[in-house]
Amino acid sequence: MSKRTGMEVAIAAAEAVALCNIDVAAVYPITPQSHIAEHLSDIVHNGRIDAEFITVESEHSAMSACAGASATGARVYTATSSQGLILMHEILPIVSAMRLPVVMGNANRALSGPLNIWNDHSDIMSVRDCGWIQLFAENGQEVIDLTIQSFKMAEHPDVMLPAVVNLDGFQLTHMIEPMEFPTQEEVNRFLPERAPFATLHPDKPVSMGCFNMPDIFTETMMAKNEALVNSKQTILKIWDEWEKQFGRRYKPVETYFSEDAETLILTMGSMSETASVAVDEMRKKGKRVGLLRLRLWRPFPLEELRSALKGCKTLIVMDRALSFGGAGGPVGTEIKSLLFHDKSRPRIVNFLMGLGGRDMKVEDFIAMVERAGKKKDETYEFYGVRQ
């Protein structure tokens, strides 16, 4: 294990990618992801890794180039954010349907309009259904670890699905944090060479991206869904391997003081750190509050969530995105529907907060817990809107 270094998280993300010995990167810059693109191209141009860096002319082209390169058997990476992510939306379900293990870093940023370059989760929530493995990082160390793990998860023969690591734009990407990098030798031990089930090469010609008639399409969709649902077992195994090799434990649902909690806050991403400080403060005052942090978003870890919720009376789901005109925040809505039939489910309160980079402080979390206690129904609420 190397010693701890202080580094900007976006730069660390690029360094983690470099450790994975990628073959091709196709990246288009967009605030706040640009530092990942810039540092990765710096690494390639100075010969620190042997890879092709394609400076594509749009994010749609970035994902398309990744698809083409991944289909030849190369290990590929791209990164984007918000408008870039939805520009490449057309290609996202195609890449997962074609079972190409592309790994992407997504610097979470609000979707336009109006234009807003700051952090929230509306970008990744708008592509929930694309069939990718989706992970959320809380801090810089997780960004490094999850990025390296993603390649193994994506390329595993029982998975063969693309994966996206979400890191909060500015609130994580631009922070300088202390992190430990695995050594190159350690990563080589952890991450095997990619062994694709099919490649584009004349020695064994295949056709990829064939179209489906109605009589087979449903079966294809079932196969894709089963692949994503079953990938959880492989993800858990890989997290076990990571713990054995590096000592850091990763779970789909991270818990903090949840065992005896009556009220649980559920967060995703970097604001979880602030929420955990708020939990500490409320515990000092004797409140039985705890924190759940969702690290694995797709495939959704229902069993892990259920066991974390044992004994919980009120679950406060913090959403940093919303479905306009719909049932509220995407995470709150999904959890409500997943637990609908459970006889002993908690009361679920859904707050929409932290939109477009609005800072969420410790006192905000405390205020939301208080508000949840007073709220009679389970409708969703915007937090902190100036009236």
Place this chain on the structure above:
Amino acid sequence: MMQTVRNFELYTPKLIEKREFFSSGHRACQGCGEVLALRLVLKALGRDTVVANATGCMEIISTPYPTTAWEVPYIHVAFENAAVVASGVEAGLKALRRKGKIADRDVKAVGIAGDGGTADIGMQALSGAMERGHDMLFVCLDNEAYMNTGIQRSSSTPFMAATTTSPAGTVIPGQRTGKKNMPEIMVAHRVPYVATACPSYPLDLINKVKKARKLKGPSYIHVFSTCPTGWRAPSREAVKLGRLAVETGVFPLYEVENGKYRLTVETPEKRRSVADYFKSQGRFRHLTPDQIKIFQERVDGEYRQLMNKIKHSRSWQE
């Protein structure tokens, strides 16, 4: 299941690669000039090729899961990105070969798209790919409309041609603009080899594809593809219409090497009138003699401009 034609003793067929890289059983319309062009292009490219194809006629007729007509490695992703998928394939093969993960052998990445996937929705990806200078060939199979979705107009539809989104109405007689000059746009990108080709002149087409394949860098070939279905022409005249397009100067066959223009198939001294070209095509049936005259003047003007370039252009390498 490659078919090989044996015992070819005669001159002309001897010059053509005998192996087929596209099988029968594809679902193209009868008399499809585009699939004929594709068949000849693949013969010229040979076995060590990876094709990245855009959504369109050629993709739909050839890859109904679980079968495929392609006998070279093939990938289809979406409609507008054939050029950049080919860029990704080129970069992937380059990196893997350099790192010793695949055989140390030249494999050419080729992007193939229709006029829509090249000049309209595919324009951005093509421009980016050519600008970045990837070692790839891009082939536009131009049947002059969005044929696969039902004959809607594209920027490659000829002036005054009738399509479903530029119908020959009483107020507006067909397509309002002329054909976008894609070869010229490619020359402006400083693509070292740009050419036009037509399957009615198979040897010329094959030679151009072979030349482009040998080049290390980007190349572009624009192939005239007769569509009897979309142009409302008899299927038996698919090859004849290509010939007429060349003989009238509507689609001259030339190549541009490093900026130097050269005609590769001589048009007759006295070019045939466009009325001959229009005769069997239903998409031009509505044209009055005056409109035909306007079209003729336009063709004459464009042809003169091309002849100027052929006479005066100089190679960039001079």
Place this chain on the structure above:
Amino acid sequence: MKQKKWPEAWHEVTPGCVVFAPGSASTYKTGSWRAQRPVWDNKKCIKCGICYIFCPECCISESADGFFAANLDYCKGCGICEHECWPQAIAMVEEEV
């Protein structure tokens, strides 16, 4: 007995719908589409091979004696070969119903 169609069950679908059999489209016989078929008059045929070059179905091939014929499993009856044949050695004949 009706032939079982492959793939049928969802787990039989190849990952990514990748097709590992190049040229397998030839299992579909497009010959059923045609309304007329080409017939060669070998007395006129000069064995140039132009019909072979211009067939979009690539279904015309040469026999041992150097003459040409269409594979009627795939011939769609487009008539290009008849139209392009220089000595007019090919005639399109109506298919019987």
